[in-house]
Amino acid sequence: SQQGEEDPQALSIQEGENATMNCSYKTSINNLQWYRQNSGRGLVHLILIRSNEREKHSGRLRVTLDTSKKSSSLLITASRAADTASYFCATPGVGTYKYIFGTGTRLKVLA
Amino acid sequence: DTEVTQTPKHLVMGMTNKKSLKCEQHMGHRAMYWYKQKAKKPPELMFVYSYEKLSINESVPSRFSPECPNSSLLNLHLHALQPEDSALYLCASSPREGGTEAFFGQGTRLTVV
Numbered sequence: 001s002q003q004g005e006e007d008p009q010a011l012s013i014q015e016g017e018n019a020t021m022n023c024s025y026k027t028s029i030n031n032l033q034w035y036r037q038n039s040g041r042g043l044v045h046l047i048l049i050r051s052n053e054r055e056k057h058s059g060r061l062r063v064t065l066d067t068s069k070k071s072s073s074l075l076i077t078a079s080r081a082a083d084t085a086s087y088f089c090a091t092p093g094v095g096t097y098k099y100i101f102g103t104g105t106r107l108k109v110l111a
Numbered sequence: 112d113t114e115v116t117q118t119p120k121h122l123v124m125g126m127t128n129k130k131s132l133k134c135e136q137h138m139g140h141r142a143m144y145w146y147k148q149k150a151k152k153p154p155e156l157m158f159v160y161s162y163e164k165l166s167i168n169e170s171v172p173s174r175f176s177p178e179c180p181n182s183s184l185l186n187l188h189l190h191a192l193q194p195e196d197s198a199l200y201l202c203a204s205s206p207r208e209g210g211t212e213a214f215f216g217q218g219t220r221l222t223v224v
Contacts, residue, residue, distance in 0.1 A: 045212040099213055101153035
């Protein structure tokens with residue numbers, strides 16, 4: 001399977017704390033994307049990092065990419081209850097239309 | 112308009128029924144996707160349409176039949192489904208092949224009884 005792995009599978013933190021989730025993938029990539037899914041509904045795109053980038057920021061989100069280790073991490077700083085969701089990394093296959101999703105991290109932020 | 116609209120939101124169907132899921136986008140995206148998602152699992156790719164032609168079929172059983180009538184619409188025709196086909200069905204679109212973000216609809220929650 002091309003599917004990536006994410007860890008932890010589940011994470012529970014207090015509001016205001018930082019949350020870090022990791023993604024490992026198997027294939028060569030042009031970019032890696034992170035998505036959020038609330039309560040089993042649609043996925044929302046959070047951030048895209050290209051293979052020639054090592055770090056990217058967007059608001060309270062910080063994403064790193066290590067292509068030599070085929071891994072990425074998503075850091076959410078100063079978490080809020082509204083950040084409670086599942087987070088997936090996605091790796092579009094090179095030259096294809098396939099977005100392959102990682103196994104996901106279920107984040108719960110306690111108020 | 113940056114929305115992908117899916118209808119219906121919920122669907123309950125019997126194993127002998129025929130039903131269709133619909134997906135619409137008006138962003139001018141040329142790639143459209145169907146994903147299936149079971150509880151606590153990641154979305155699994157089913158079909159990809161590129162420029163209104165079926166580009167990828169991930170070995171999906173023939174009881175699922177996709178259709179792309181035009182560049183804005185994507186249908187998924189369902190026939191003789193099994194209870195294990197109960198899942199969240201997600202439609203997505205992207206401007207082109209997988210180098211950009213994908214936009215997802217809110218999904219159709221399908222229950223097969």
